Amino acid sequence: MSGKKAPWRSGCPINAALEIFGDRWSLLIIRDLMFRGRRTYREFLASEEGIATNILASRLKSLKASGIITTRPDPVDGRKQIYALTKKGLDLAPILVGFMEWASRYEKTSMPLTLLRRMKEEAGKLVEDVERQ
């Protein structure tokens, strides 16, 4: 999780991914950044899942250490940090969409399929935008 001690052999690439995502929260933070326009500590805290402050801080730290997000100070309010996805983080979009499609097919959720389709399209565009830069 924190990417510190990894006693596993990393032969299978899934292990590398699980070291970052083998927990409940990291993917939710990425979802918030990717699809919900959240970019500050406070905005993440406000997500309906109710992450605890210490967990949020530790996950943000480990996501940053993994090169999935970056931070820069808010030019307006210097106290705030603005979090953003890197290219590496944006490239997770297909996986997030895959999870959502799978879960909407097999688990009961309240997300309408039209919204899901919109998110899928948007995810594609996000990645294209970054690749153009």
Added chain:
Amino acid sequence: MSGKKAPWRSGCPINAALEIFGDRWSLLIIRDLMFRGRRTYREFLASEEGIATNILASRLKSLKASGIITTRPDPVDGRKQIYALTKKGLDLAPILVGFMEWASRYEKTSMPLTLLRRMKEEAGKLVEDVERQ
């Protein structure tokens, strides 16, 4: 994890998925079933990541409860149980492949890209096979 207590609102389908995969082990078991032809308790134990017996048993139980795997007794050796993926479990193939592609791009792993491509093709065929039945 065990899908028992879920104090979260399930508005976003990702939550449904994370309740099953928000841990280190479930996806590895699914990988073993999907790409490595493992199908018994003993074979899972032998995976290089070294899951503990109690953890393996609890994950198998929760994956079965989630309808992702099934069990049946081995017709040859009655002591053994044969585990297999359901359609719901096989439909996770694109996500597994997505994780592997992402991780091979950004994390150093020892899996050659040619093998990755083979697995990707195979994942597609697995799903087709089940859908034909």
Added chain:
DNA sequence: CAGGATCCGTTTCGATACTG
């Protein structure tokens, strides 16, 4: 011997109170 349950010491998580 295969599958799996139980116990126990250790690590990690998470809710809340608290600090700069």
Added chain:
DNA sequence: CAGTATCGAAACGGATCCTG
């Protein structure tokens, strides 16, 4: 408002025991 300290709860690893 962002982040840390505390401390109980849960998960983990490993050994051992149980059952067919």
